[in-house]
Amino acid sequence: xxxxxxxxxxxxxxxxxxxxxxxxxxxxxxxxxxxxxxxxxxxxxxxxxxxxxxxxxxxxxxxxxxxxxxxxxxxxxxxxxxxxxxxxxxxxxxxxxxxxxxxxxxxxxxxxxxxxxxxxxxxxxxxxxxxxxxxxxxxxxxxxxxxxxxxxxxxxxxxxxxxxxxxxxxxxxxxxxxxxxxxxxxxxxxxxxxxxxxxxxxxxxxxxxxxxxxxxxxxxxxxxxxxxxxxxxxxxxxxxxxxxxxxxxxxxxxxxxxxxxxxx
Amino acid sequence: xxxxxxxxxxxxxxxxxxxxxxxxxxxxxxxxxxxxxxxxxxxxxxxxxxxxxxxxxxxxxxxxxxxxxxxxxxxxxxxxxxxxxxxxxxxxxxxxxxxxxxxxxxxxxxxxxxxxxxxxxxxxxxxxxxxxxxxxxxxxxxxxxxxxxxxxxxxxxxxxxxxxxxxxxxxxxxxxxxxxxxxxxxxxxxxxxxxxxxxxxxxxxxxxxxxxxxxxxxxxxxxxxxxxxxxxxxxxxxxxxxxxxxxxxxxxxxxxxxxxxxxxxxxxxxxxxxxxxxxxxxxxxxxxxxxxxxxxxxxxxxxxxxxxxxxxxxxxxxxxxxxxxxxxxxxxxxxxxxxxxxxxxxxxxxxxxxxxxxxxxxxxxxxxxxxxxxxxxxxxxxxxxxxxxxxxxxxxxxxxxxxxxxxxxxxxxxxxxxxxxxxxxxxxxxxx
Numbered sequence: 001x002x003x004x005x006x007x008x009x010x011x012x013x014x015x016x017x018x019x020x021x022x023x024x025x026x027x028x029x030x031x032x033x034x035x036x037x038x039x040x041x042x043x044x045x046x047x048x049x050x051x052x053x054x055x056x057x058x059x060x061x062x063x064x065x066x067x068x069x070x071x072x073x074x075x076x077x078x079x080x081x082x083x084x085x086x087x088x089x090x091x092x093x094x095x096x097x098x099x100x101x102x103x104x105x106x107x108x109x110x111x112x113x114x115x116x117x118x119x120x121x122x123x124x125x126x127x128x129x130x131x132x133x134x135x136x137x138x139x140x141x142x143x144x145x146x147x148x149x150x151x152x153x154x155x156x157x158x159x160x161x162x163x164x165x166x167x168x169x170x171x172x173x174x175x176x177x178x179x180x181x182x183x184x185x186x187x188x189x190x191x192x193x194x195x196x197x198x199x200x201x202x203x204x205x206x207x208x209x210x211x212x213x214x215x216x217x218x219x220x221x222x223x224x225x226x227x228x229x230x231x232x233x234x235x236x237x238x239x240x241x242x243x244x245x246x247x248x249x250x251x252x253x254x255x256x257x258x259x260x261x262x263x264x
Numbered sequence: 265x266x267x268x269x270x271x272x273x274x275x276x277x278x279x280x281x282x283x284x285x286x287x288x289x290x291x292x293x294x295x296x297x298x299x300x301x302x303x304x305x306x307x308x309x310x311x312x313x314x315x316x317x318x319x320x321x322x323x324x325x326x327x328x329x330x331x332x333x334x335x336x337x338x339x340x341x342x343x344x345x346x347x348x349x350x351x352x353x354x355x356x357x358x359x360x361x362x363x364x365x366x367x368x369x370x371x372x373x374x375x376x377x378x379x380x381x382x383x384x385x386x387x388x389x390x391x392x393x394x395x396x397x398x399x400x401x402x403x404x405x406x407x408x409x410x411x412x413x414x415x416x417x418x419x420x421x422x423x424x425x426x427x428x429x430x431x432x433x434x435x436x437x438x439x440x441x442x443x444x445x446x447x448x449x450x451x452x453x454x455x456x457x458x459x460x461x462x463x464x465x466x467x468x469x470x471x472x473x474x475x476x477x478x479x480x481x482x483x484x485x486x487x488x489x490x491x492x493x494x495x496x497x498x499x500x501x502x503x504x505x506x507x508x509x510x511x512x513x514x515x516x517x518x519x520x521x522x523x524x525x526x527x528x529x530x531x532x533x534x535x536x537x538x539x540x541x542x543x544x545x546x547x548x549x550x551x552x553x554x555x556x557x558x559x560x561x562x563x564x565x566x567x568x569x570x571x572x573x574x575x576x577x578x579x580x581x582x583x584x585x586x587x588x589x590x591x592x593x594x595x596x597x598x599x600x601x602x603x604x605x606x607x608x609x610x611x612x613x614x615x616x617x618x619x620x621x622x623x624x625x626x627x628x629x630x631x632x633x634x635x636x637x638x639x640x641x642x643x644x645x646x647x648x649x650x651x652x653x654x655x656x657x658x659x660x661x662x663x664x665x666x667x668x669x670x671x672x673x674x675x676x677x678x679x680x681x682x683x684x685x686x687x688x689x690x691x692x693x694x695x696x
Binding site for chain 2: 011013016035037040041044045048049062063145149155157158159160161162163164165166167169170171174175177178251252255
């Protein structure tokens with residue numbers, strides 16, 4: 001569906017179902033240089049299992065218009081604006097990678113609006129090396145290739161897939177290539193600049209589920225564990241052989257874990 | 265893993281990770297029609313395209329999926345779908361994109377069945393084609409109409425060996441907002457990966473070099489994932505609510521794999537052009553050695569060109585690696601590893617000499633296939649095109665004296681010796 005948010009036309013995947021703002025809302029926030037297609041194997045599945053899904057493309061990403069947002073704090077404010085426009089009072093936030101930083105910020109600062117958190121491929125800080133930042137500015141195709149290569153675990157590199165005939169690496173590259181040319185650089189800069197992750201995590205009181213990949217080289221599991229330890233009462237699922245792109249690499253682990261965590 | 269695996273490694277491994285229970289190193293043959301659902305919810309999720317998996321072998325199969333993923337990886341596509349033959353791949357790909365009233369711009373120098381499909385069969389269903397020379401960029405551009413939905417050609421034409429400038433044609437189709445679909449049977453991904461040059465959909469007859477053994481028929485459609493189906497309202501069954509799939513919008517739901525999602529959900533489901541699991545297994549065995557075989561094909565082809573070019577029994581030789589070929593300069597840049605292992609040549613003495621040559625060779629097999637590990641020859645004028653007039657053959661770029669040679673992997677000395685005795689038989693006919 002299309003929706004204007006702060007005057008910008010936004011694309012929101014709802015998993016192929018009409019959206020009910022009074023339902024059990026599950027907002028899926030994509031990571032750096034990604035878009036709603038991160039959750040291609042979660043959005044439809046969970047939307048047909050009792051959840052009302054909103055998987056937006058942030059501005060400048062996927063099928064959304066506009067320019068990418070500059071900071072994690074801006075992204076959190078933008079999600080609140082989205083919830084307001086959609087008539088949503090409270091929601092569960094499910095983030096992946098950079099989307100988790102936004103989720104931490106939301107949960108800590110908008111407690112009355114956020115019911116639960118699901119953090120996938122996450123850490124309290126996601127510093128990005130200068131080489132990748134520079135490449136995302138000057139050689140975007142190379143940066144995309146590097147990120148998809150580093151981001152996926154061993155089975156993706158062997159072109160194994162739960163979706164018959166699909167290559168996760170090449171699909172991942174094309175997903176990133178859809179975005180505004182400035183999106184990846186803006187996202188990486190936003191990740192680098194965000195310093196509130198640890199304090200936000202410590203302030204979280206909502207039930208939280210962390211799903212981590214044992215072979216994740218972008219947000220290594222040791223940092224994910226630290227985040228889980230910081231969030232009071234959080235639960236953790238570790239997928240030993242998964243890399244950073246867990247929604248594609250182990251879709252049913254995500255789907256089953258989310259349903260068990262949310263009790264549906 | 266510090267980076268992406270390279271071509272030779274992917275040829276051996278892509279698509280298959282040994283399962284935890286049995287650990288089979290070879291790809292298992294899942295000779296089954298159906299798959300047991302875990303529960304009703306699992307079945308519903310599969311049918312509704314919410315998750316990946318298998319529900320019926322007409323639509324997908326684990327052994328075939330390994331082959332699909334291997335081909336996708338070699339071509340750098342987002343996905344591939346395998347079919348019962350190369351023609352099934354082409355037909356289903358066209359039907360995935362086109363509806364009645366749509367138009368295709370196609371190369372006039374292609375495999376006869378490709379031409380026949382577009383010229384005679386599809387018009388019965390309201391899909392028409394304009395044929396243009398594959399190396400005439402202006403003609404390709406001029407032939408694109410408002411209802412054109414595909415530009416289609418072969419990278420290396422069969423049997424005339426005309427070569428398409430993929431990057432130049434891709435620039436034209438991108439500007440026109442039309443996908444470029446290429447039959448890549450003659451080049452295989454070892455020689456060229458046209459998706460990297462801007463092509464959008466790749467068709468393979470896997471029966472040929474990809475399998476290489478001549479024991480299994482199969483085809484594949486590779487989705488480059490690099491065409492924006494939503495950029496216009498030209499593709500409403502991909503980028504709009506689908507009439508028969510609960511209003512699913514493949515473009516919004518599956519993004520770069522929208523074409524493949526529709527190909528499988530509609531094409532495999534309704535047309536049923538499925539590849540047999542056993543054939544997938546056979547073709548996988550061939551692909552494991554594709555890099556080794558292709559190098560040998562290229563080496564033997566280079567040697568045969570040297571042997572044929574200037575031979576006293578030979579009137580002319582055509583191959584893109586020869587400086588006399590009109591696309592030779594393009595080929596040096598676009599196909600640096602070689603331009604395929606098909607050579608066409610004319611024998612002095614015309615049709616009768618050609619027939620005598622074909623019937624006297626012992627090692628080379630006289631048959632209709634190409635791309636086998638074994639050397640193959642055919643004389644189109646006395647066989648595949650025997651019912652066509654000499655004038656009509658010339659219009660199609662074929663001549664009365666033409667021999668099509670598919671260079672195999674035998675010792676080159678044995679191939680040339682076989683040809684020498686064939687040439688002697690042709691000479692006897694020529695001299696009467």
